[in-house]
Amino acid sequence: MDKMMRIEGKPVSEGYAVGPVYMMKKVTDRQVIHAYGEVEQELNRFQQAIEKSIEDLNQLYKRMLEKHGESEAKIFEAHREMLSDIEMHNQIEEEIRKTKCCAEWAVKTVGDQFVALFEGMDNPYFQERALDIKDITNRLIKNLMGQEDEHNLSVPSIIVAKDLTPSETCLLDKNKVLGIITEKGGQTSHSAIIARMLNIPYIVVPGILGDIDMDMDVAMSGSDGRLIINPKDDIIDEFKKLMQVQSQEQERYKTVKGLESISLDGHLISMKANIGSLEDMNQVMMSDAQGIGLFRTEFMYMNRKDLPTFEEQVKTYSEIIEKMEGKPVTFRTLDIGGDKKSDLFNIPEEMNPFLGFRGIRLCLEERDLFKTQLKAILVAALKGYAKVMFPMIASIQELWQAKEVLYEAQKELRMEAIEYSKKVPVGMMIETPSSVMMADLFAKEVEFFSIGTNDLTQYTLATDRMNPKVGYLYSGYDPSILRSIKKVAAAAKSENIDVSICGELGADINLLAYWLDCGIDSLSMSASSIEKAKWYIRHSDISKAKGLLEKVDEMPSEKQMHELMQEITKNTFQSP
Ligand code: PEP
Numbered sequence: 001m002d003k004m005m006r007i008e009g010k011p012v013s014e015g016y017a018v019g020p021v022y023m024m025k026k027v028t029d030r031q032v033i034h035a036y037g038e039v040e041q042e043l044n045r046f047q048q049a050i051e052k053s054i055e056d057l058n059q060l061y062k063r064m065l066e067k068h069g070e071s072e073a074k075i076f077e078a079h080r081e082m083l084s085d086i087e088m089h090n091q092i093e094e095e096i097r098k099t100k101c102c103a104e105w106a107v108k109t110v111g112d113q114f115v116a117l118f119e120g121m122d123n124p125y126f127q128e129r130a131l132d133i134k135d136i137t138n139r140l141i142k143n144l145m146g147q148e149d150e151h152n153l154s155v156p157s158i159i160v161a162k163d164l165t166p167s168e169t170c171l172l173d174k175n176k177v178l179g180i181i182t183e184k185g186g187q188t189s190h191s192a193i194i195a196r197m198l199n200i201p202y203i204v205v206p207g208i209l210g211d212i213d214m215d216m217d218v219a220m221s222g223s224d225g226r227l228i229i230n231p232k233d234d235i236i237d238e239f240k241k242l243m244q245v246q247s248q249e250q251e252r253y254k255t256v257k258g259l260e261s262i263s264l265d266g267h268l269i270s271m272k273a274n275i276g277s278l279e280d281m282n283q284v285m286m287s288d289a290q291g292i293g294l295f296r297t298e299f300m301y302m303n304r305k306d307l308p309t310f311e312e313q314v315k316t317y318s319e320i321i322e323k324m325e326g327k328p329v330t331f332r333t334l335d336i337g338g339d340k341k342s343d344l345f346n347i348p349e350e351m352n353p354f355l356g357f358r359g360i361r362l363c364l365e366e367r368d369l370f371k372t373q374l375k376a377i378l379v380a381a382l383k384g385y386a387k388v389m390f391p392m393i394a395s396i397q398e399l400w401q402a403k404e405v406l407y408e409a410q411k412e413l414r415m416e417a418i419e420y421s422k423k424v425p426v427g428m429m430i431e432t433p434s435s436v437m438m439a440d441l442f443a444k445e446v447e448f449f450s451i452g453t454n455d456l457t458q459y460t461l462a463t464d465r466m467n468p469k470v471g472y473l474y475s476g477y478d479p480s481i482l483r484s485i486k487k488v489a490a491a492a493k494s495e496n497i498d499v500s501i502c503g504e505l506g507a508d509i510n511l512l513a514y515w516l517d518c519g520i521d522s523l524s525m526s527a528s529s530i531e532k533a534k535w536y537i538r539h540s541d542i543s544k545a546k547g548l549l550e551k552v553d554e555m556p557s558e559k560q561m562h563e564l565m566q567e568i569t570k571n572t573f574q575s576p
Pocket residue numbers: 188294296335431451452453454455456502503504
């Protein structure tokens with residue numbers, strides 16, 4: 001029996017998993033080395049790699065179609081067509097014959113030539129195709145090296161990878177992926193947020209790739225970060241029991257379904273859901289969500305090769321609004337950038353992507369694209385109740401400019417004689433320290449605030465939300481964050497506007513009493529977390545911790561704040 005090994009990781013998505021490891025090695029053409037091969041054999045290998053790649057793309061197309069729809073799936077159809085391009089085939093075969101190199105090298109060499117050719121063209125459409133060629137050649141190389149796609153897992157497994165992009169996470173098959181372990185990332189990375197929506201346990205373990213290999217068995221806990229490699233039978237039994245306890249707890253939380261989210265001493269708070277796509281609505285419909293507090297619309301711009309049209313956006317937005325039957329749907333306008341990449345935008349390689357060209361900054365430069373999205377929201381809003389909010393606002397000029405684009409969108413719709421809703425409240429996200437400092441003035445400019453604690457934490461503490469090396473600083477319990485939230489809530493109250501929390505901190509059980517005490521109007525979280533949070537709210541009596549809540553402002557450190565919040569939860573929680 002292989003030696004058992006225990007490692008402490010960072011929990012980022014709750015839950016337990018036991019199973020074999022699947023190493024998700026992302027091959028890039030940089031890893032291809034030159035080698036000689038036997039010509040006929042290499043030609044054969046190349047042929048087989050093409051067939052396998054076409055098979056992969058067919059499956060990906062089907063999966064994407066089921067999960068996200070026709071337009072998102074199109075990218076895989078386009079790749080399949082490009083893969084069948086005779087010109088490229090002939091050149092790769094010619095390279096193998098001429099230089100007697102291995103098929104991997106021939107694919108890389110010819111692929112590089114095609115990429116350079118497309119990149120050098122004047123037409124932006126053809127320039128963008130260079131990225132497709134890179135994708136296709138990487139797929140061919142991966143298949144030549146015999147590496148499977150994680151969606152082809154033959155048995156349910158735990159995915160291990162250096163990192164995972166949000167678009168890769170979107171494609172994971174919940175039935176086959178038992179858990180995720182990556183070297184990079186953090187609790188509020190978008191991959192972690194998606195894993196939470198999909199209910200997949202996830203931990204981050206720096207340096208794990210050196211300790212683990214394909215098909216090893218592991219047990220992992222997304223609740224406390226434990227990872228056990230080659231677990232003995234007693235550990236496997238322990239984890240199976242934990243899974244059982246977890247599902248019993250979930251049954252208990254279900255008992256609050258349909259009930260109000262009100263504390264024992266009468267604090268009422270609205271519980272809403274965060275979504276990233278139309279597909280997430282299935283879970284929302286099964287939950288008790290009183291609306292959508294955050295629709296991360298940027299996910300509509302990922303895993304595809306062309307921008308969503310006005311018509312397509314109207315259709316998707318209308319469907320979501322209709323499904324909510326009069327409950328509010330809050331559209332956060334495109335917030336691409338940071339860890340959310342999309343091939344559709346020309347975002348240069350940046351030293352600090354989270355401080356760079358992202359969110360509202362990009363939208364204010366790509367005004368037409370921004371306006372198209374706003375027009376689609378205004379038109380879809382006729383189907384029910386929609387709100388619009390701008391992300392990443394750092395200065396009041398940005399907010400004024402964003403509102404100006406909104407007025408232009410309304411004006412154009414009037415000129416085009418397209419009907420739209422005139423009752424769309426306009427709000428902004430509070431996720432930069434500057435917006436906290438200026439909250440009193442911002443509150444006069446908008447109809448609601450939504451606090452994005454994921455970014456607010458990284459910007460306030462100057463600690464990258466994706467970097468585990470500085471993860472020790474990244475905590476919403478830092479007094480600076482909780483003070484900021486209180487200040488923003490007070491600014492909202494004095495202007496009589498609504499304030500909600502839509503970052504991950506909103507769902508933290510230990511902070512619920514504090515949110516109620518600060519006067520937060522609503523919490524927006526993954527639909528799967530709503531019942532648990534509501535169950536705790538309904539079993540809390542905030543009046544029991546009045547004295548302790550007054551001490552929050554005195555806490556000097558993250559550690560002391562954490563202890564105080566645990567103490568508050570202990571005092572307010574009334575066991576049923
Ligand atoms: C946030 O920053 O808290 C937020 C909700 O936005 P996102 O996580 O998408 O950056």
